[in-house]
């Protein structure tokens with residue numbers, strides 16, 4: 001459930017049950033995980049709200065910043081899911097386990113919708129990560145195109161330690177970034193990857209002092225906004241498709257995108 005900000009502004013929305021705040025300022029949307037007293041633990045309501053934001057993102061938005069309030073980016077899934085009582089109104093793993101296969105898979109697919117849209121070619125998503133990014137927190141950061149880390153960032157794929165697998169879209173970007181072997185080591189030990197190591201592994205675009213995180217994200221956003229919007233979208237589409245194509249196929253894709261750009265820029269009607 002969402003609630004417009006006082007004054008009825010459409011540009012600032014609080015998703016109270018989800019523990020999210022969402023603001024749009026021109027071309028930049030900012031999503032803030034806003035339950036710092038619980039280290040921004042995530043629930044199904046969080047993922048539904050994220051999906052809803054993606055579905056309704058204003059057309060002018062080009063940058064989506066995902067950040068967390070307080071000392072941690074996110075401590076991952078709300079641990080109440082592991083208890084018999086679960087999260088009020090949202091169930092528990094025990095109740096989910098009784099669903100039939102179609103409903104069960106549908107529930108996970110629904111949760112993944114909260115993460116998938118952050119890869120859309122028409123936006124660039126940036127995770128601003130300070131402190132812990134555990135489990136679903138790490139996966140949310142991985143769902144973003146870019147990660148800016150404070151030097152106190154601690155990334156941890158905790159799921160295997162809890163008997164689960166990472167299922168919130170994080171395994172593919174992790175493997176794409178660090179390779180299968182390193183991903184196996186990181187996930188199956190559930191160890192903490194610090195900011196410096198993360199930068200060395202290609203998991204971080206930038207590592208800054210905690211006090212500089214906000215400004216660093218603002219500067220990066222400004223640099224990203226300085227390029228042509230349609231060219232940026234087409235280029236992201238090309239880059240995203242590259243790993244799945246041969247060189248010849250990629251060259252063909254480049255030709256197609258460039259023809260579209262040149263026609264859009266120079267063709268006279």
Ligand code: CAA
Pocket residue numbers: 037038039041042071072074075076077078079080132134135136137158159162164165166167168
């Ligand atoms: N769910 C619910 N509450 C949480 C939470 C979580 N994931 N993480 C922290 N909290 C709560 C704590 O219970 C505590 O609440 P109270 O003040 O009411 O006791 C409060 O947040 C502060 O927690 P800490 O004192 O532990 O804070 P810290 O800064 O010292 O430590 C932390 C931070 C290292 C992240 C630690 O809180 C922690 O290890 N949390 C659990 C992490 C975890 O195991 N998450 C699950 C990952 S797996 C996953 O996400 C599954 C999936 O995708 C399917």
